[in-house]
Amino acid sequence: MGNDRYWKQTFYEMVDRELPHMWTIEICNEKPNQMGWKSFTQHDAFGKYKCPDCPNSWKSIHSVIEFYIQLTNRQGRVMMNPLGQQCKNCIDQYVKPKMPNRIITIIVQNLIKTIRKKCYGEYVPQLDPADDGQSGHGPHIKKLCQACHLGICKANVFISHQSSKVEHCNVHIGEEKxxxxxxxxxxxxxxxxxxxxxxxxxxxxxxxxxxxx
Ligand SMILES: [Zn+2]
Ligand SMILES: [Zn+2]
Incomplete structure (x- = not known):
């Protein structure tokens, strides 16, 4: 994720301001095994990727981060699993996205709103888009996207409704879920x-x- 410190700092500041209990956040690479976790998936976030094995770098407005949330005995835990995209030249590993600080702030706000709703039963206003107002950055290639492999990517849903978001148009036409x-x-x-x-x-x-x- 690169900017782990900014994620944590932003999260702890907002927890201090908005939540009544102590909460921690950790980065993980898969779903927690135990039961009792609630989940929140941030779809369509703006992220930058840099291949570790070749000079290729790219941007996407369909980055996906999964969060797992648990509140037990007045102690809250968040596990964060950013899903990756493969480099089109190397296709051997998922590269995790890096987000600009302003996008991290929006995603953490969405996470805190979801915690308030799911763990404290509060009414919260709608979540904010985290795509930075950007439109397509080239085609969203389904076979390179980890979220597409897991069947949770929303990139293809936009095809028929939002022509400004052109990622995926080469790949997903006619593939309505x-x-x-x-x-x-x-x-x-x-x-x-x-x-x-x-x-x-x-x-x-x-x-x-x-x-x-
Ligand atoms: Zn590469
Ligand atoms: Zn995808």
Whole structure:
């Protein structure tokens, strides 16, 4: 992550200001094994990547960070797992993203809001976008993205709705996920049709009964 110190410093400052208990944050590379963790996934964050094995570097507005959150006996813990992207030349390891400080601040704010909601039952306003207002930085290549491999990347969801965010357009056209908003609205339409036909038949039946008497 490179700027680990800034992540921790920002997190502890906000915990001090906004949360009633002590909280710690650690970086991990996978889901914690034990049960009892709540999760928060920051999608579509702006991140920079630098391959350790060749001169290649790139940017993405689809960086993904998973957070696991636990509050027990007045002590809170956060495990943070930034997902990586592979270098297109080397394809041997996932390179973790580095975020500018202003993006880290937004993501930590979103994390604290999620903690307040999930651990303290508070109402919190909407989370803020962490893409830095940037549009595409070249195609988002699905086979190089760890979040895509895990099926949790939102990059492809944007295709049909946000033409300004052009990452993934070469790769993802026609690959609508089963639960995408488009599909579910189609399902809602056909359900509405079935309900409408059902009530029309019932209505005709009652009219027939009334006419008969
Ligand atoms: Zn490389
Ligand atoms: Zn992806």
């Amino acid at each position: 089963p639960n995408s908003p488009l599909k579910s609205s189609q399902q809602q339409d056909s359900c509405f049709c079935r309900c409408f036909c059902f009530f029309a038949i019932i209505l005709l039946y009652f009219i027939w009964i009334i006419m008969k008497h």
